[in-house]
Amino acid sequence: MSQKSTNNEGFSMEILKQYRGRSLAQETVRRLFKNRGAIVGMIFLIVLIVVAILSEFIFDYNTQIIGMNPLALYAAPSAEHPFGCDNMGRDILARICYGARYSLLIGIGSVAIGLCIGIILGSLAGFYGGVIDNLVMRANDILYAIPNIMIAVVVVSILGTSPASLLFSLCISAASSLTRITRAAVMQIRGQEFIESAYAMGLPTWKVILRHIIPNCLSPIIVQCTLAVGNNIISASSLSFLGVGIPVPLPEWGAMLSDGRAYIRSAPWMCIFPGLAIMITVLALNLMGDGLRDALDPKLKK
Amino acid sequence: MAEKQNKVLLEVDHLTKYFNTPRGPLHAVDGVSFTIEEGKTLGIVGESGCGKSTTGRTIIKLLEPTGGKILFEGQDITGYSRSRMRKLRTEMTMIFQDPFSSLDPRQSVMQLISEPIREHHLLHGKEAIARRTLELMDIVGLARRFVNSYPHELDGGRRQRIGIARALAVNPKLVVCDEPVSALDVSIQAQILNLLKQLQKDIGLTYIFITHDLSVVKYFSDDIAVMYLGQMVEKANSDELFARPLHPYTQALLSAIPIPVVGGDKKPRKLIRGEITSPVNLPDQCRFLKRCDECQKQCESAKNPELREMTPGHFVACHCVN
Amino acid sequence: MSDNILEIKDLVVHFETDDGVVHAINGLDISIPREKTLGLVGETGAGKTTTALSVLNLVPNPPGKIKSGSILLDGKDVLQMSDSELEAMRGNDVAMIFQDPMTALNPVMTIGDQIAESIELHQHISAKESFEKAKELLKMVGIAENRAYDYPHQFSGGMRQRAVIAIALACEPKLLLADEPTTALDVTIQAQVLTLMKDLIDRRHMSMLLITHDLGVVAETCDDVAVMYAGRIVEIGTADEVFNATRHPYTEGLFNSLPNLHERGEELIPIKGLMPDPMDLPQGCAFAPRCSYATEACTKAVPELRTMGGTHYVACSAYDNPSFCLRRNANG
Numbered sequence: 018m019s020q021k022s023t024n025n026e027g028f029s030m031e032i033l034k035q036y037r038g039r040s041l042a043q044e045t046v047r048r049l050f051k052n053r054g055a056i057v058g059m060i061f062l063i064v065l066i067v068v069a070i071l072s073e074f075i076f077d078y079n080t081q082i083i084g085m086n087p088l089a090l091y092a093a094p095s096a097e098h099p100f101g102c103d104n105m106g107r108d109i110l111a112r113i114c115y116g117a118r119y120s121l122l123i124g125i126g127s128v129a130i131g132l133c134i135g136i137i138l139g140s141l142a143g144f145y146g147g148v149i150d151n152l153v154m155r156a157n158d159i160l161y162a163i164p165n166i167m168i169a170v171v172v173v174s175i176l177g178t179s180p181a182s183l184l185f186s187l188c189i190s191a192a193s194s195l196t197r198i199t200r201a202a203v204m205q206i207r208g209q210e211f212i213e214s215a216y217a218m219g220l221p222t223w224k225v226i227l228r229h230i231i232p233n234c235l236s237p238i239i240v241q242c243t244l245a246v247g248n249n250i251i252s253a254s255s256l257s258f259l260g261v262g263i264p265v266p267l268p269e270w271g272a273m274l275s276d277g278r279a280y281i282r283s284a285p286w287m288c289i290f291p292g293l294a295i296m297i298t299v300l301a302l303n304l305m306g307d308g309l310r311d312a313l314d315p316k317l318k319k
Numbered sequence: 320m321a322e323k324q325n326k327v328l329l330e331v332d333h334l335t336k337y338f339n340t341p342r343g344p345l346h347a348v349d350g351v352s353f354t355i356e357e358g359k360t361l362g363i364v365g366e367s368g369c370g371k372s373t374t375g376r377t378i379i380k381l382l383e384p385t386g387g388k389i390l391f392e393g394q395d396i397t398g399y400s401r402s403r404m405r406k407l408r409t410e411m412t413m414i415f416q417d418p419f420s421s422l423d424p425r426q427s428v429m430q431l432i433s434e435p436i437r438e439h440h441l442l443h444g445k446e447a448i449a450r451r452t453l454e455l456m457d458i459v460g461l462a463r464r465f466v467n468s469y470p471h472e473l474d475g476g477r478r479q480r481i482g483i484a485r486a487l488a489v490n491p492k493l494v495v496c497d498e499p500v501s502a503l504d505v506s507i508q509a510q511i512l513n514l515l516k517q518l519q520k521d522i523g524l525t526y527i528f529i530t531h532d533l534s535v536v537k538y539f540s541d542d543i544a545v546m547y548l549g550q551m552v553e554k555a556n557s558d559e560l561f562a563r564p565l566h567p568y569t570q571a572l573l574s575a576i577p578i579p580v581v582g583g584d585k586k587p588r589k590l591i592r593g594e595i596t597s598p599v600n601l602p603d604q605c606r607f608l609k610r611c612d613e614c615q616k617q618c619e620s621a622k623n624p625e626l627r628e629m630t631p632g633h634f635v636a637c638h639c640v641n
Numbered sequence: 642m643s644d645n646i647l648e649i650k651d652l653v654v655h656f657e658t659d660d661g662v663v664h665a666i667n668g669l670d671i672s673i674p675r676e677k678t679l680g681l682v683g684e685t686g687a688g689k690t691t692t693a694l695s696v697l698n699l700v701p702n703p704p705g706k707i708k709s710g711s712i713l714l715d716g717k718d719v720l721q722m723s724d725s726e727l728e729a730m731r732g733n734d735v736a737m738i739f740q741d742p743m744t745a746l747n748p749v750m751t752i753g754d755q756i757a758e759s760i761e762l763h764q765h766i767s768a769k770e771s772f773e774k775a776k777e778l779l780k781m782v783g784i785a786e787n788r789a790y791d792y793p794h795q796f797s798g799g800m801r802q803r804a805v806i807a808i809a810l811a812c813e814p815k816l817l818l819a820d821e822p823t824t825a826l827d828v829t830i831q832a833q834v835l836t837l838m839k840d841l842i843d844r845r846h847m848s849m850l851l852i853t854h855d856l857g858v859v860a861e862t863c864d865d866v867a868v869m870y871a872g873r874i875v876e877i878g879t880a881d882e883v884f885n886a887t888r889h890p891y892t893e894g895l896f897n898s899l900p901n902l903h904e905r906g907e908e909l910i911p912i913k914g915l916m917p918d919p920m921d922l923p924q925g926c927a928f929a930p931r932c933s934y935a936t937e938a939c940t941k942a943v944p945e946l947r948t949m950g951g952t953h954y955v956a957c958s959a960y961d962n963p964s965f966c967l968r969r970n971a972n973g
Contacts, residue, residue, distance in 0.1 A: 041425060041469060051659075210421035214485070217381055218435045219408030221401075232425045366827035474915060475685075504684040504854065509898035509911035516908070531827065538900035538909070575832035577857025579899060581884035590836060591829055594797050 048312040055308020058301035065298060069117035076111045083107070083266045091284045101286035103276060109286065112268035113294050119180065119269045120298065124250040127184050128242050131191025136231070136238070138192070139199025144207060144226060154200070157193050165190040166255060173261045183262050187249045198241045202234035236313035243306035247299040254295050270295050325356035328525050329378070329493060334387035336370075336377045343600040347373040349549035350387070352626075355542075357492070360519070360526040362540030362557070364533055364572070368595050370549040371529045372416075375495045378527065379411045380404050391493070409439050409489040416498035418478035422470040429466050431481055432456065435488040455484040460514060476507035483514065487522075495527045500535060512539065533576050537561055545569050548598050548606040551626060555633040565635040567591075567613045605638065613639045645672040645713075646816050646848045647696065652710035654691050654700060654872075661920045665691045667872040669710070670946065673816070673865070678842065678849040680863030680880070682856060682895070686916050688872040689852045693818045696850070697731050698722065715815065733763045736809035740821040742801035746793040752779070752804050753789025756811055763812045778807040782837060799830035803837065810841060817842065817849040823858065835862055856895060860884060865952075868892045871917055871927035874946065878953035886970065888955040890932045893969045926958065934959050934967075 049055050076082055086106030094101040100109035142153040160168070165187075172186035206212065207230065215225045254271025256262035263269035270291045277287025336348040347370045355361045365371045376382045378389060380396065389397050396407065412435075415421035422431055433452045435441075442448050453463055459480040470478050479499060486494055496515065500508040512535065518524055530536050536543055537557055544554040545566065553566040564570045571591040593610045605611070605618050618638050626634040649671050656663035666688045673679045683689050694700045696712055698719050712719040714734065722730065739745045747755060756775035761768060776786040782803040793801060802822065809817060822838065823831040839862050842849050851863055859866055860880065867877040868889060876889035887893050894912035914931040917923055923930055929939040936959070944958040959965045 040427075210415045210417050211423045213376075213381060214413070214415055214421050214482075215423075215434075217379060217408065217413045218438060218485070218489075219405040220438055221405070224438075229423050233423065366829065476915065504916075505856075505895055505898045506684060506912035507915070509900075509909040510913075512900070513909050513911060533828070534900045571829055575828040577831070577835070577855060577861045579856035579860045579884070579896065581860050581880045588832060588836070590832055592833075594799050594830060595827075 045312045049308050052308040052311060054304040055312070058304030058308065061297065061301040062305065065117050065301075066121065068114050069121055072111070072114040072118070076115060078115075081108060081111050082115050082268055091280070093284075094286055100290040101284065103273070103284070103287050104280060107268075109273070109290050112273060113270065113290060116268040116270050116273065116291075116294070117298075119263055119267065120250045120253060120295070123180065123184055123187065123253045124246040127187035127249045127253075128191045128195075128245045130184070130188040131193075131195055131245065132238070132242060134188070134192040135195025136199050139196040140203050140226060140231060140234075142196070143200035143203030144230065146204075150200070153196065157196055160189065160193045165252060169252060169256055170259070170261055173256065178261055178264045180263060180267075183253055183256060186256075187252055190252070191245045191249060194245060195238065195241060198237050199234060202237050203230055206230050206233045236310070239313065240306050240310040243302050243309060247302035247306075250299055250302075251295065325358060327354050328357045328392060329527075330354045330388075330390040331378060332388040332390070334374065334377060334389065335385045336373055336382060337385045340599055346370075346549045346598045346601055348377060348384075349601075351544075351546070351549075351551050352387075353542075353544055353551070353554065355493075355525055355527065357525055358519070358523045359542070360528055360540045362528045362530065362536035362543040363546060364530060364536050364543060365546035366531055366572075366595060368548075368598065369546045370598070371531075371546050372497055374546070375413070375497050375527055375529045379413060379493075379495055381413070409435075409441070410491055411493040411495070412486040412489060412491040413495045413497065414479075414482050414486050414499045417502055418475045418482060419470075419502070421482055422478055424470055427467050427469055428456070428461070428473075428481055431470070432484045432488060435485060439489060441489065451488075455488055458487065458518070459484045460510075474507075475503050476510060479503060479507075479511055480514070483511075483518075487518070490522075491524070493525045493527070495529070497529045498531070499528075501530065501532060508535075515539070533572060545572065548595065548601070550606060550623075550636065551634075552607065552637070553633075553635045554626065559630075559633055563633075565629060565633070565640045566607075566637050567611050567639070568607050607637075613637075615639055644674055646675050646715055647850070648672040648711075648713040649692070649696070650711045650713070652692070652695060652712065653708040654688070654695055655706050655708055656704045657706060658704050663704075663919045664922055665705070665872055665919060666695070667922070669869075669872065669874060671867050671874060671877065673848050673850060676846050676848055677864045678839075678851055678862060679865045679867060680859035681850060681852045681867050681869055682854065682859055683869035684854060684916060686919060687869045688919075689869055690820055692869075693737060693820050693850060693852055695719075696816075696818060697735060697737060698727055699731075729763075732759055732814070733812045734814055735816045735818060736812070736814040737818040738802075738805055738809050738820065738822045740824055742798055742805055742825060745805050746801060748793050751790050751792055752784075752796065756789075756804070756808050759808055759811045775807070775811070778811055779804070781810075781841070782807045783833075799826055799834060802826060802830075802834055806834070806838060806841070810845070813845060813847075815847060817847055818852075819849060820852045821854070822851070824853070824855070831858075838862070856884075856899065868895070871919065871922060873927065873943075873956065874954075875928065875957070876953075876955045877946070878949075878951075882949075882951070882953040886949075886953070887967060888949055888953065888960070889957050890934050890959070890967065891928050893967050894931075896969065926956075934965075 089098065089102040089106035091104060092098050092102035098108050098110065100113065102108055138153050142150040168189055169186035173182050176182035176185065212225060212229060215229050253262055254274065257269045257271030258275040260275065263272055265272060273291040274288055277291065281288050332352050334348055334351045337344040338347055351374055353361060363371045363374060373382065377384050380399065384397060388395060391407065391411065429452055432455055433448050436448055436451060442451055453466065456463055456466065461477060461480045461484065465473065465477065470481065500511050503511060516539065519526065528536060528539050540557050542554065543557050543560045544551050545568065546552065547568050553560065553569045560569065561573065564573055571589055574589040591610050596609060603622050605624055608614055608618055621638050624636045624638050626636045628634050629640060649669055652666050652669040654666040656665055669692060671679065681689050681692065691700060695707060696719060700707060707720060753772055753775045756778055757768065757771040760766065760771035760774050776789050779789055780786055784800060784803055796804060823834050826834060835858065853859060863880050865878065866880050866883040867874050868883065868891065870891050876883060876892050883892065887896065897910035898912060900909060912931050917927055917930065925940040925942055926944050929935040932939065938958055944956045946954040946956045947960065948954050
C-alpha cells in the first residue's frame with residue numbers, strides 16, 4: 018500500500034474508505050423502501066417471477082396446462098382447484114401461474130427492446146435538435162396518431178401469430194413513448210451548466226452524452242419503463258383476447274379471458290381470475306413505478 | 320506603471336459573437352478588444368444582457384466567435400477546431416456562476432474533481448489521482464471528509480469550492496470566472512474571494528473576472544472593462560476607473576451601488592432612466608443614447624463611438640468626453 | 642392603542658419534515674412603528690421569508706407549524722384570526738412583494754386586469770372603475786397607462802417588479818412586506834425601484850418590512866434594522882445605531898465580509914464556517930461556533946436581547962463583561 022506514497026506520508030487508498038458515504042443508488046433504495054406501495058408492488062412482482070420460473074417444475078405442461086381433463090369440466094373453485102377449472106377441465110391456477118411467464122416475458126422484453134431504440138433515438142433528437150430532431154419526432158407523431166393496438170394487429174397479421182411477433186409489435190409503442198421521454202430529459206439536461214463545464218474541460222461530445230447526460234436522464238426513463246411494462250402486458254392480453262396474440266392453447270392471460278367470455282354466466286371464475294391476474298400485476302407495476310419516481314425524482318431533497 | 324511589463328497571456332482583438340434569431344442577428348458581443356498580462360486580473364462588468372458571459376465563453380471557445388481574433392500565448396486560436404482546442408483545455412478553464420447546476424448531481428466529489436485529471440491523463444494510477452484530488456481539496460479548503468459526498472449534500476460555498484478545484488486540477492494559466500460569487504451569501508462570498516485571491520498569489524493565475532457587482536470587481540481586479548450592449552464603453556485601471564469614471568453609463572453604474580454606510584456625506588444618486596434595449600438589429604449609433612443624460616445633438620447623428628484613449632491606459636467610448 | 646403597526650412576540654415556527662424538525666424561527670421579537678421601515682437582514686436560511694409568511698399566516702402547513710407566539714397587526718393577533726378575517730386582511734391591510742418578478746405575475750392575464758382584480762376584490766367597486774384605478778397606479782409606478790393592456794411577458798424584469806409594486810399598493814395597505822424585492826434586478830434598475838418604493842411609502846404613510854441580505858440596500862432605505870441569525874434576532878436598533886455602533890459579532894462579521902468600495906486590496910475578513918443546520922442547532926448561542934469572541938459561557942445559554950441604550954438591543958452574552966467591545970469599535 019505505502020510503497021508508492023513516499024512524498025505523502027501515511028497516504029493510502031484506505032483514507033478514502035473512512036469517508037465512505039452512502040452512494041446514490043443506496044440512497045434511492047433506502048427511499049424506495051420507505052414507500053409502502055412500492056414494497057407491496059415489488060413483493061408481488063418477485064413472487065410472480067418466482068412462480069413463473071417454478072411453474073415449469075411444479076406443473077406438468079402436457080397434462081395440467083394444455084391437456085384435457087374431462088372429470089373437472091367447469092369445476093367451481095374448491096380446495097383441490099382453488100381458482101376452479103375451465104371448459105377443458107384445466108386448473109385455472111396452474112394456467113395463470115404458467116401464463117405469468119408469457120405476460121412478463123412479453124411485457125419486459127418488448128420494453129427492453131423499445132428502451133434500446135428509445136434511448137438512442139431520443140438522445141440523438143434531444144441533443145442535436147434540428148433536422149434529426151424533426152425526423153425522429155415527426156415519425157413519432159405519426160405513430161402516436163395510430164392506436165397502439167391497431168399497429169400491433171397489423172404487425173401480427175403480417176408476421177403471423179407467435180410470441181416473437183407479439184413482442185415485436187409491442188416494442189414499437191414502447192420505443193415511441195421512451196423516445197419522447199428521453200428526448201425531453203436530454204433537452205433539459207443539455208442546457209445545464211455542468212454540461213458546459215464538461216466541454217470546458219475538454220470532453221468530447223460522445224463522452225459528454227454517455228457520462229453526463231444519459232445518467233442524469235435515467236430517472237424519468239426508469240419510471241416510464243415500469244409503467245410501459247404494465248401497459249404492454251395489457252396490450253398483449255388484449256391482442257390475445259382478440260385472437261391475434263399468443264396462439265392457443267398456450268395459457269396466456271388475455272387468451273384465457275377470451276376463452277372464458279362464452280361461459281361468463283355459468284363459470285364466471287374463468288374470467289374473474291385471469292382478469293384479476295392482469296389487474297393486480299399491472300397495479301403492482303404502477304405502484305412500483307410511482308415509488309421509483311418518488312425515490313429517484315425529488316432532486317435528492319434532504 | 321511602477322510594475323514591470325509582464326508577458327501578455329491573452330490578446331483579444333475585435334471579438335464578435337452574433338446569434339441568429341428570427342428577428343435578426345443578436346449582437347451579443349460586438350467588437351471587444353483587450354489584452355491581459357500574465358498573473359493579472361481583468362474584471363468585466365455590466366448588467367444582465369450586456370454580453371459579458373458570452374465574451375467569457377467565446378474567449379475559451381465554448382462558443383465559436385463570429386469574427387475577430389483570440390491570441391493565447393501568441394498563437395491564434397480563433398480557428399481551432401474542437402479537437403485541437405482539447406489540448407488547450409488544460410491551459411484555460413472556467414469557474415461557473417451557479418454552484419447548483421454546474422456540478423453533475425450524479426458524481427461524487429472525488430469523481431468531480433478527478434475528472435479533468437483522468438480526461439487529460441495528467442496522472443496515472445488510482446492512488447496518484449486520489450492523492451492529487453485530496454491535495455486539491457486541501458488547496459481550496461474543502462474538508463477531506465467530503466470526498467465521497469455528492470453535491471446535493473453540500474451548501475453553495477462548498478460546491479463552489481469543488482468548482483474551483485475542478486478548474487485548478489489541470490494547472491491552468493487562465494481562469495475565466497463567470498460570476499463565481501453572485502449566488503453566495505456575503506460571509507461565504509468573502510471566503511471564496513479570499514481563496515481566489517490567495518490562489519492567484521500562490522500559483523500566479525490569470526483571471527478574467529466577470530461580474531455585475533462593482534464592489535467585488537474593485538476588490539478583485541487590476542483592470543476593469545465596462546460593457547454595455549455587447550460593447551466595451553470604458554476600460555481603465557481599477558483605481559482610475561473608480562476615481563474618475565468618464566462614461567455616463569459607468570458613472571450611473573457606480574452611483575447605483577447601494578453603499579452600506581449610514582449618515583456621513585453621501586453623494587446624491589444619479590439615476591438613469593429606462594432599461595437596457597434589445598441587442599437585436601442595432602442602429603449604428605451610440606448604444607447608450609436613449610438612456611443617456613449627457614446625450615447631445617451630435618450623438619444622435621454621429622456613428623457608434625470608438626474607444627479612445629483619454630489618459631494613458633484609460634479608454635472610453637463616448638462622443639461627449641473630452 | 643399601540644404605536645406599532647406590527648408587533649411580533651416570541652414567535653416560534655418549525656417545519657416538521659420526514660427527516661426531522663427544522664427550527665426555522667426560534668423566539669423572534671420585532672416591532673415596526675407606524676410609518677417606519679424595518680430592514681430584516683440575514684443570510685440564506687436565517688428565517689427571513691418565514692417571518693414574512695407568518696405575518697400573513699401563510700406558512701405552508703404541513704410541514705410548517707407556528708408553534709407559539711403572537712403577531713399583533715394593528716393590535717389584532719393574526720394567529721387568532723378566522724379564515725375570512727385573514728382573507729380580508731391579506732392584500733388589504735398587508736401586502737407582500739416577492740423576490741422573483743418573473744413568477745409573481747399570472748402570465749395569461751393583462752397587467753391592468755391583475756391590478757384591477759385586487760382592487761375589485763377588496764374595495765367592492767365595479768370592474769371598469771377598478772381598471773381605471775389600475776391605470777392610475779401604473780402611472781404612479783412609472784409605467785405608461787396604455788401598457789395596462791399588455792401581458793407580463795411583454796414587460797422587462799424591472800417593469801414587472803414595478804407592476805408587482807402597483808398590485809401590492811392597490812388597496813393602500815398599512816404594511817408592506819417586501820421579500821428581497823430587488824435581488825433579481827440589475828443595479829441601475831434596483832436603484833430605480835428602491836427610489837420608487839421609498840418615495841411611495843413616504844407619500845402614503847405606510848410601514849414596510851424590507852427583507853434583504855444586502856446591507857447597502859438597508860442603508861439606503863431603512864429607518865430601523867434587525868439582524869437575524871438562525872431564527873433569532875441578534876441585533877436590532879435604528880440604522881444609525883446598527884451601522885455606526887455595531888454591537889453583535891455577527892453584524893460585525895457581515896460588515897467585514899463586504900468588499901469596501903473606497904479602499905481596495907486589503908484582505909476581506911470572512912466569517913469562518915457556515916450557517917448551522919436548522920435541524921441541528923448548537924446549544925447556547927447559535928453563532929458561538931463561528932464567533933471569534935466566543936467563550937465557554939456562550940455555548941451554555943441562549944443570550945437574551947438586552948438594551949445597549951435607547952432602542953438598540955443586542956443578544957450577546959459577551960456584554961456581561963461591561964468592558965467588552967468589538968474590534969470594529971475599538972479602533973475608533
